[in-house]
Every structure is written in structure tokens, then in C-alpha cells.
Amino acid sequence: MNLSDEYEPETYGTLGTDTFRVFFKRKLPNASDPDSAQIYISPFHDIPIYSELAPNIHRMIVRMPRWSSERMEICKTEPFNPIRQDSSRQLLRYYDNIFPYHGVLWNCGSFPQTWEMLSYMHPDFKDLKGDNGLLDVLEIGSRIHKTGTVLDVKILGAIVLIDQDHLDWKIFAIDINDPLASKIDNIVGIEEHMPGLLDSTLDFFRFYKTSMGHLPITFGYGKIFLDKQIALDTIVGSHAAWKKLIKNEVPIKQSKDTADFKLFNTQCLESNREYLRNSKEAEALIENLKMLVTNRPIESMAQPPSIQQIERVIYLNKRLILNNLSKAEEQEKLKKEIEIKKEQTYFDNLGKFLQDNFYTLVLPASLLSVALYFSTKKSIFVKV
Amino acid sequence: MNLSDEYEPETYGTLGTDTFRVFFKRKLPNASDPDSAQIYISPFHDIPIYSELAPNIHRMIVRMPRWSSERMEICKTEPFNPIRQDSSRQLLRYYDNIFPYHGVLWNCGSFPQTWEMLSYMHPDFKDLKGDNGLLDVLEIGSRIHKTGTVLDVKILGAIVLIDQDHLDWKIFAIDINDPLASKIDNIVGIEEHMPGLLDSTLDFFRFYKTSMGHLPITFGYGKIFLDKQIALDTIVGSHAAWKKLIKNEVPIKQSKDTADFKLFNTQCLESNREYLRNSKEAEALIENLKMLVTNRPIESMAQPPSIQQIERVIYLNKRLILNNLSKAEEQEKLKKEIEIKKEQTYFDNLGKFLQDNFYTLVLPASLLSVALYFSTKKSIFVKV
Incomplete structure (x- = not known):
């Protein structure tokens, strides 16, 4: 029995279209009425990141299974924050398959109850902003976990991407049920048991936006691979930022960044009362959203790119790109x-x-x- | 309209089980009776490798789509040679996902009407044998092609693996409908337009059996990457070997290697008359095979390995393996x-x-x- 087994994803719509959503439910073990044995929850606000039972375990929500390429996000602006595929300019977004990789190298996800404040000022990067989303996590275990899986993970380290004007943290973690979970404690352990994974992770992020015409990503903090304690501190910081959000204590000058966030929840202990909904209200909000999603006029739906574009492999001359970059520099x-x-x-x-x-x-x-x-x-x- | 559009795969059974088969049909464009507009064919014997219409085009049969890991083979010993998943010691076989790769890097397939004679003596490798199968081809185009697709391809080059005591040729080719097909003519063109693919192909094959305890593969012919003409000569050689097979002209000393081959066909012009079957006979043989495949006792069916084993990523310390090898040497x-x-x-x-x-x-x-x-x-x- 894992701490996260009580959470259950509910898939709606069709993968690869703008109707796809994953909602979340919590099983209530002691419910007397079987009909009310499950309640809708928000993965953003209702799943405790920490467990009182096991202080070293964090919860994560899987957005993208290893080797998938659909860019899935926890939607901050729809009620109860379902997972949906990101879109831009009416096109559903995919990760390019940059050779030799197929999709993403890890189970990608987010920590619940975290917020990377847009106006967050890191002491070492005063001119860089947060990305206004949940804190990202890369789960490096051997199993493939489906979109919407809630996992108990062990924190191992971090990297921080400097993407134009904002910081993008990626926390390394491993499913506590993975055969290697007890053997890997930190960055050094990753390199020892999974030789090549750290280098390829850098390689992946360094170039993953160059196929769209962006410059290569650089990495912050000098050391590049940051150990467990920095990762844990980052989690603490973004969890504290989320607390202000859910308590309705965000300073006025930041409130426009979060104006369209949906903070509805059914179970969150820290929540300001105005965001709390009972199970019937939650169901009504979600049913309404499902109707909206399915019955929208087709021209308002983002469309998938061609199958050719989704399937293709991008071969980059990485040396040339870095060489041109250093020339430009x-x-x-x-x-x-x-x-x-x-x-x-x-x-x-x-x-x-x-x-x-x-x-x-x-x-x-x-x-x-x-x-x-x-x-x-x-x-x-x-x-x- | 492509030359290979007249061929159509027919999938039977369930992927990932020992019941899975892909049979092949040919559409007969001028058939008067719509019921007889399709005829079962053997992918091994009935699909002409060369086309009289376009001398530079070869036909290939896709066995494994890019990024898949089920080891699919054209079954030489079942009537009409369907594609099925290979097995060993009652276990269905998969390629290990050796980091950073997911499954295979190309659309893997075979050339029809070819045979890598077990007793074939290459002038440069007198003590190495053929692998007794069809000649392998790696299609490097951008699209993913399903198991059973028949493609028109352009030949680009080759590598030859030395796997213990036998030679294993891999011919590089590209789908003639790929956007890059007109730009890539040879090995140099592959490196120019798909930087990294050749190196990763070597890396893939060098280590793909080490996770099963084998020594790393070495590559023959000194140069490693062999250009178009050697590839074309190899195809000619293995096509000539197949001709002896289908004409029933295999020398007696080799005939035990092919004793259990099924040479039935419906359309092969070169075929010895004893192997020819009409469409009704072909259908009866295939229906009989389908019955056998489905109704076998479960203990005679190969079983899939655990999902953990299929999904896992193998991280190899490649430097260490090569270092140990050179130490052993x-x-x-x-x-x-x-x-x-x-x-x-x-x-x-x-x-x-x-x-x-x-x-x-x-x-x-x-x-x-x-x-x-x-x-x-x-x-x-x-x-x-």
C-alpha cells in the first residue's frame, strides 16, 4: 500500500486532441455510502506534497510518461485543474524527437501544492523570473507511469534551466517502489547506477528548443548538477509560495499573474474558505467543464500538427549549433x-x-x- | 501510386502474444469478381524485390516500426511465411531499451526474395556463416511504418556485423517518398542530413547483445560503413541464393539448413512448380495455421516477459565494457x-x-x- 494509492485519474476525451483531460479523484476509505466513496479533487491544491507518515517522501503527479511527446500541463485556469495538452497558436504542442531521443527521457511531472512565482527573486539570479507554474520533477525509475498517476518519490537532486528571462527548475526523483530507489540517494548515485542519464538530460534540455529556432538553454548555479539539499530547499520555497496563493495572501503587485488561476478544491486544509467546494459542487463544475470542452465550436479548438511532424526525428548538428553560438558570443x-x-x-x-x-x-x-x-x-x- | 501499394498486411491475433501474425495479400487490380480481388501471398517469395518499372527501387517488408522493441521475424517455417514475434526458451523476445535508445532506431525490415545462406562463404570472411534468414534492411526515413508495410526504398549503404561465427548484413535504405530521399544518395549523405545516426547505429549494434551477457559486436570490412555498391552486390548475392531455394536447386549438403522452410507461394514466377498454390489452397493453408495458432495448448505458447522487463531501460557503462573487453583480449x-x-x-x-x-x-x-x-x-x- 502506497501513500498515493488513494488518488485515481479519470481520463476524459481523446488523447492527441484538445478535448483530452485527466481529472482526479480521491478514494475515501471510510465512506459508508459507496456512491460517495470518491470525491473530485484538484491535483494542484488537494494532494498533499508531504506526508505526515513519511517525512522523506514527496508526492508527484505524472504528466508525461517516459518516451511520450505530448506536452501535458496541469491546467491552472480550469476548475479543478485537470491535465490537458498544452497548445500555442491553435496548435497542440509536442516535444520534438531530437535524435537519439524518443519523446522525454523520464516520467515528467509536477509537485502538487507548489508554485514557481513569476516574480520570485532568487538571491543568485535577481533578474530571472519563475515560470508561474507548478514545480517540475523528472522521475527516473524503470517503470513507465501513465499520465495522471500520483507517485510517492524520493528526492535526489536538481538542475536549473535558464530559459531566456526565467528560471526553470527540474527536480530529480525516483519512485520509492523502484528496485534502485534504496540504492540511489543523490546525484552521484544517479551517475553510478544510470551512467549517461545525467549527461543526456543536459543534452536534451540544452537543445530541446533549438529545433524551434531558440538559442540553446544554459544551466544555472555553476555546478550544473545540484544535490539533494538544494532540491529540497527549492521545494520548500515553492510550497511556501503556493500557500500564499491558496490562503489568498498573494501581494497585490503579483495578483495579476494569478488572476485567472482556479483555486477550487475539496480537501485542502490550508485553503481560504472561499475556494472550498463540497463534492456535489465539484462534480457540477467538472460536468460543466466537460460539456464546454466537448461542445466548443471546432474553430476554437487547438488542432494537432500533422502526423509527419509528430513522428519525425530532428537531427541536429549540435557541435555546429554550439560553435555558432560561441561565434555569436x-x-x-x-x-x-x-x-x-x-x-x-x-x-x-x-x-x-x-x-x-x-x-x-x-x-x-x-x-x-x-x-x-x-x-x-x-x-x-x-x-x- | 507506389509500386508497393498493391500489397496489404492482414493482422491476426494479439500483439505481444504468441498468437500474433501478419499475413500478406496482394490486390489484383483487374479482377472481375470482387471476392477474388485479393490473393494471399508469401512476403518471403511472392513480393518481387526488384521492379521492372524502376530499376533503382527495391522493395522491403517492414518488420519492426521505429521505436518498437518486439523482435518480429518473417517466419520461414510456417506456410506463407507470416510475420510473428520471435521467441526463445518459451519467452517472446524483445530488444532491450539500451539507454538512450527506445527500441530500434529505424524501421527494420527484410528484403523479399533473399536468403543469407548458412554456408555462404564470403571471400573476405571464409570462416563466417550467413544467418540463414532474409537480408535485413534499416529504413532511415522520417515516418514510422507499421509491421507488414511493403515499401519502395532507395539503397544507400551497409554495415556488416560479426556476431560470433556468422555475418549479419544491415543494408541502409530510405523510403522513396521521404522528403530527404532525393537528397541522400549514400553513406556520406546520411551523415550530412542525419548527423549522429551512423554513430548511434554502430553504438546500438555494438552493445545490443551485451545486456544478455554476450560480448560486444564487431564490424567487418575494415571501413565499417560500406557504400552503395557493396550493398547492391550483397543484395544481388542473397537474391541469387534465394533463387536456388525457390527453384529447388539448393545443393544437397546445404539442404538440411532449409529442410523446414516453407516455400509455398501463389505468384512467384521463379518458383518450382511443386511450391505453387492457387488462391483457394493458400487460403486453406492459412486458415489451418490460424486455427493451430489459436487452439494450441497454452503450455506450448511462448509467454511475454514481465512488463517490468519490457519497459525497463538498461544503462550500460559502455567504456567499462570496452575496457574490460580490451583487457580480456x-x-x-x-x-x-x-x-x-x-x-x-x-x-x-x-x-x-x-x-x-x-x-x-x-x-x-x-x-x-x-x-x-x-x-x-x-x-x-x-x-x-
């Missing part, structure tokens, strides 16, 4: 140096001009200025 | 050198002994031998 540096030189030349020339004309221009002008200054001061004194 | 070499030295020492000692005792032992013994010889000869002469 060099040119940028060179450009800056030339500008600095230009400025220096300007000041050098000015200095030389002033030196050359010291007696004919600078000295007389200075004397004149001093004379004018004192004459003004005098007049002030006179006035006072 | 060194020790083997050292052992041989020591043996040679021992032999040399033995002969050296013998020589020294004979030299030291030349007058006391060797010379008298030699003289005695010569004397005995002539005395024997004499007696023979006397007898005659």
Missing part, C-alpha cells in the same frame, strides 16, 4: 570591445585636445568660470 | 604468447640437448637409423 564580445574602444578613443581625443589647448582655451575658460561662480555667490550674499 | 594475447614461448622453450631445450649430446647420442642414433632403413629396404627388395 565572440562577435557580441568583439562588438562591445569596439564600442568601449570607441568611447575610450572619444575621451582620449577630448583629453588630447584639452591638453594641447591648455593655455589658450582650458586655463582661461576655467578662470572665467571661477570668476563667474564667485560673482554669482556674491550676488546671492548681497540678496540675502 | 590483452590477457588472451598474453596467454597465447606465453604458450608460444613455452613451445619455443621446449624446442630450444630439445635442440640444446641434442646439440650437447651430438657425438654420444644423435650421431650414433642417426647412423643406426640409416643402417636399419637400408637393411629393411634390402629385405623388401629381397622379398620382391
Whole structure:
């Protein structure tokens, strides 16, 4: 019996279309009426990230099974926050299969009850923002876990992606039921038992947006692979941020970032009373959403890209990309140096001009200025 | 309209069980009776590898779609040679997912009308055998093709695996409808348009049997990547070998290797008359096989391994494996050198002994031998 066995995903609609949703239910073990033995919950707010029974275990929600490529997100803006496929410009989003990888290398998911504040200011990255989502987790165990599975995991370490102007944390964790879970405690353990996984994880994220024309991702914190304690601290921080959200204590200047978040829940102990719904109300909200999702006009639904695009493999010349990047960086540096030189030349020339004309221009002008200054001061004194 | 569109797979049974089969049909475009518009064919014997319409196009039969891991084979020993999952010791066989790969990197298949003779003697590898199967092909195009698809492909090059005592050719080819088919002509073109694919292909095959305790595979022919002409010659050779098979002209000493091959066909022009079947006979044979496959006692069916075993990722320390291999090779070499030295020492000692005792032992013994010889000869002469 695992702590997370009481949670159950309910799949709705068709995978690979804009109707697909995964809702969540909790089994109530002591319910007398079998009809009310399950209650709808929000995976964002209702699943406790920590368990009082086992302080070293965290809960995660699987969004994308290993080797899948549909970009699944916990929807912050729909009631009870179902999982749905992300879309952009009316197209459902997929991860490109960047050779040699097929989809994602891990079971990707989120920690419940976390929030990466958009305005979060990390002491080391003051100009970088959070991504306004739940905290991401990469589960590295051997099994493939379906979208919507709630897992008990052990935290191992982290990396932090610097994606343009925001920070994107990825926490490494392993299913506590994996045969290797008792043997792997940290980043060093991952490399020992799964040689190549850490390098390939960096390789995956470094290039995963270049096929869409973005620059390669860089990694923060100098060391790149960050050990358990930093991962745990990051979880604590984003859980604290979520608490403000669910207690309705988000500062006003941040409240526009979360204006369209849906905070409804049925079971969350920390929740502000206004977000709490009973089981009938939750069911009504979800039934209503299902109707909306299915009965929308087709032109408002995001469409899947062609099967050719979903299936294709992207072969990148990674060395060339990094080489071009470093060339671009060099040119940028060179450009800056030339500008600095230009400025220096300007000041050098000015200095030389002033030196050359010291007696004919600078000295007389200075004397004149001093004379004018004192004459003004005098007049002030006179006035006072 | 592609040349291969007239072929159609018919899936039977359940994927991932020992009941799974893919049979093949050919559409007859000019059939007057719609009921007889399709005829069962053998993918091994009835699909012409070459087309008279387009001399540069070869036909292939897809066995394993890219990213799948079920080891599918064209069954040489069942009538009309359906595709089925290979098994060993009552277990269905899968490719291990060796990190970072998921299943196979290409659409894997076979060339119809080819046979890699078990006793085939390649001029460069006289002590290595063929693998007694159809010639393998790796289709590197962007689309995923289902098991049983018949494709028109363009030949690009080859590698040859040396797997213990036999040669295993893999021909590189690309679907002629792939967007890159017109741009890639050879091995150099693969590296140019799909950087990394050739290296990963070697990496895949080098280690794909090490997770089962075998030594890493080595590659033949010195150059490793063999260009188009060698690939085409190999196809010609194995097609010629198949012709002997279907004409019933296999030499007697090889006939035990093919004793259980089923050579039934309905359309093969080269076929010996005894293997030809009409459409009703073919249907009866296939219906009979289907019955047998489904109604076998369960203990005679190969079983799938556990889902844990199918899903798992194998992380190999490849450097360590190669390092241990080269250590083992060194020790083997050292052992041989020591043996040679021992032999040399033995002969050296013998020589020294004979030299030291030349007058006391060797010379008298030699003289005695010569004397005995002539005395024997004499007696023979006397007898005659």
C-alpha cells in the first residue's frame, strides 16, 4: 500500500486532441455510502506534497510518461485543474524527437501544492523570473507511469534551466517502489547506477528548443548538477509560495499573474474558505467543464500538427549549433570591445585636445568660470 | 501510386502474444469478381524485390516500426511465411531499451526474395556463416511504418556485423517518398542530413547483445560503413541464393539448413512448380495455421516477459565494457604468447640437448637409423 494509492485519474476525451483531460479523484476509505466513496479533487491544491507518515517522501503527479511527446500541463485556469495538452497558436504542442531521443527521457511531472512565482527573486539570479507554474520533477525509475498517476518519490537532486528571462527548475526523483530507489540517494548515485542519464538530460534540455529556432538553454548555479539539499530547499520555497496563493495572501503587485488561476478544491486544509467546494459542487463544475470542452465550436479548438511532424526525428548538428553560438558570443564580445574602444578613443581625443589647448582655451575658460561662480555667490550674499 | 501499394498486411491475433501474425495479400487490380480481388501471398517469395518499372527501387517488408522493441521475424517455417514475434526458451523476445535508445532506431525490415545462406562463404570472411534468414534492411526515413508495410526504398549503404561465427548484413535504405530521399544518395549523405545516426547505429549494434551477457559486436570490412555498391552486390548475392531455394536447386549438403522452410507461394514466377498454390489452397493453408495458432495448448505458447522487463531501460557503462573487453583480449594475447614461448622453450631445450649430446647420442642414433632403413629396404627388395 502506497501513500498515493488513494488518488485515481479519470481520463476524459481523446488523447492527441484538445478535448483530452485527466481529472482526479480521491478514494475515501471510510465512506459508508459507496456512491460517495470518491470525491473530485484538484491535483494542484488537494494532494498533499508531504506526508505526515513519511517525512522523506514527496508526492508527484505524472504528466508525461517516459518516451511520450505530448506536452501535458496541469491546467491552472480550469476548475479543478485537470491535465490537458498544452497548445500555442491553435496548435497542440509536442516535444520534438531530437535524435537519439524518443519523446522525454523520464516520467515528467509536477509537485502538487507548489508554485514557481513569476516574480520570485532568487538571491543568485535577481533578474530571472519563475515560470508561474507548478514545480517540475523528472522521475527516473524503470517503470513507465501513465499520465495522471500520483507517485510517492524520493528526492535526489536538481538542475536549473535558464530559459531566456526565467528560471526553470527540474527536480530529480525516483519512485520509492523502484528496485534502485534504496540504492540511489543523490546525484552521484544517479551517475553510478544510470551512467549517461545525467549527461543526456543536459543534452536534451540544452537543445530541446533549438529545433524551434531558440538559442540553446544554459544551466544555472555553476555546478550544473545540484544535490539533494538544494532540491529540497527549492521545494520548500515553492510550497511556501503556493500557500500564499491558496490562503489568498498573494501581494497585490503579483495578483495579476494569478488572476485567472482556479483555486477550487475539496480537501485542502490550508485553503481560504472561499475556494472550498463540497463534492456535489465539484462534480457540477467538472460536468460543466466537460460539456464546454466537448461542445466548443471546432474553430476554437487547438488542432494537432500533422502526423509527419509528430513522428519525425530532428537531427541536429549540435557541435555546429554550439560553435555558432560561441561565434555569436565572440562577435557580441568583439562588438562591445569596439564600442568601449570607441568611447575610450572619444575621451582620449577630448583629453588630447584639452591638453594641447591648455593655455589658450582650458586655463582661461576655467578662470572665467571661477570668476563667474564667485560673482554669482556674491550676488546671492548681497540678496540675502 | 507506389509500386508497393498493391500489397496489404492482414493482422491476426494479439500483439505481444504468441498468437500474433501478419499475413500478406496482394490486390489484383483487374479482377472481375470482387471476392477474388485479393490473393494471399508469401512476403518471403511472392513480393518481387526488384521492379521492372524502376530499376533503382527495391522493395522491403517492414518488420519492426521505429521505436518498437518486439523482435518480429518473417517466419520461414510456417506456410506463407507470416510475420510473428520471435521467441526463445518459451519467452517472446524483445530488444532491450539500451539507454538512450527506445527500441530500434529505424524501421527494420527484410528484403523479399533473399536468403543469407548458412554456408555462404564470403571471400573476405571464409570462416563466417550467413544467418540463414532474409537480408535485413534499416529504413532511415522520417515516418514510422507499421509491421507488414511493403515499401519502395532507395539503397544507400551497409554495415556488416560479426556476431560470433556468422555475418549479419544491415543494408541502409530510405523510403522513396521521404522528403530527404532525393537528397541522400549514400553513406556520406546520411551523415550530412542525419548527423549522429551512423554513430548511434554502430553504438546500438555494438552493445545490443551485451545486456544478455554476450560480448560486444564487431564490424567487418575494415571501413565499417560500406557504400552503395557493396550493398547492391550483397543484395544481388542473397537474391541469387534465394533463387536456388525457390527453384529447388539448393545443393544437397546445404539442404538440411532449409529442410523446414516453407516455400509455398501463389505468384512467384521463379518458383518450382511443386511450391505453387492457387488462391483457394493458400487460403486453406492459412486458415489451418490460424486455427493451430489459436487452439494450441497454452503450455506450448511462448509467454511475454514481465512488463517490468519490457519497459525497463538498461544503462550500460559502455567504456567499462570496452575496457574490460580490451583487457580480456590483452590477457588472451598474453596467454597465447606465453604458450608460444613455452613451445619455443621446449624446442630450444630439445635442440640444446641434442646439440650437447651430438657425438654420444644423435650421431650414433642417426647412423643406426640409416643402417636399419637400408637393411629393411634390402629385405623388401629381397622379398620382391
